[in-house]
Amino acid sequence: MKDLNKLIIANWKMNPQTKKDAEIVFSKIASFLKNKKRVDVVICPPFPFLFIKDKIKNKILHLGSQDVFFEKEGSYTGEVSASMLKNFGTEFVIVGHSERRDLGETNQNINKKILSSLQAKINPIFCVGEKKRDVNGFYLSFIKEQLHFGLEGVAKAQMKNVVIAYEPVWAIGSNALREATPVEFMEMKIFIKKVVADLYDMKTANDIRIIYGGSVNPLNALSFLKEGEADGLLVGRDSLNVKKFSQIINLSVAL
Numbered sequence: 001m002k003d004l005n006k007l008i009i010a011n012w013k014m015n016p017q018t019k020k021d022a023e024i025v026f027s028k029i030a031s032f033l034k035n036k037k038r039v040d041v042v043i044c045p046p047f048p049f050l051f052i053k054d055k056i057k058n059k060i061l062h063l064g065s066q067d068v069f070f071e072k073e074g075s076y077t078g079e080v081s082a083s084m085l086k087n088f089g090t091e092f093v094i095v096g097h098s099e100r101r102d103l104g105e106t107n108q109n110i111n112k113k114i115l116s117s118l119q120a121k122i123n124p125i126f127c128v129g130e131k132k133r134d135v136n137g138f139y140l141s142f143i144k145e146q147l148h149f150g151l152e153g154v155a156k157a158q159m160k161n162v163v164i165a166y167e168p169v170w171a172i173g174s175n176a177l178r179e180a181t182p183v184e185f186m187e188m189k190i191f192i193k194k195v196v197a198d199l200y201d202m203k204t205a206n207d208i209r210i211i212y213g214g215s216v217n218p219l220n221a222l223s224f225l226k227e228g229e230a231d232g233l234l235v236g237r238d239s240l241n242v243k244k245f246s247q248i249i250n251l252s253v254a255l
Contacts, residue, residue: 005040006233009092009234012066039253046066050063050090065080065085068081068085072116082117090122091122095127107145123162126163130143156201159204163208163211173215180212182228186229212228212234215237217238222251
């Protein structure tokens, strides 16, 4: 894989609740990053807070969105197009997150969102992951299907702009069965690369970032980055805690 910076993504989900709090968190993270190198940080706030990037100029701090709609314009109440996001300076967008899938998002819609994002020159963060594991390894077929559907129609030249985030749903949140291990992530990273290589070629597979996104915190971040060889992390709850998120960034910079 070519030498890329670690990619640390903050998914704020439906938080914080006020414009003021969003500005405070973003400004503190931006200030912390002033003298940092060898890392790319993406903040994905809720739609109403996309304006915050206008207030800060920082080359390693990027703006991301938590979702996008696949149509360019029209009568789609409540939806936001890729061109609208681009107009706000959005560089990344999370697509296919497990929480969106739980709300009914299909593989077909995820594929449309990936294609529309790439057309608008926005980098999709394509989330894949299984709800449970079985001893026979059928979950691998599930991941393969997600990848095949999601990447349908994506040209080889566009793959350098795609980030794949592996989130083991069974290891996330209060109902988690247990924590995933760095070894499990590394095995999945190898499998994802194989699927991408079969779809395109080995060079394409080696050049994409494959990151981990399963309840990331300062205690497990280093092990996934170092032992699991993750190309980055998708951070949820702890990305709103400036101290914890800064610790995670520091761990990635130290590698």
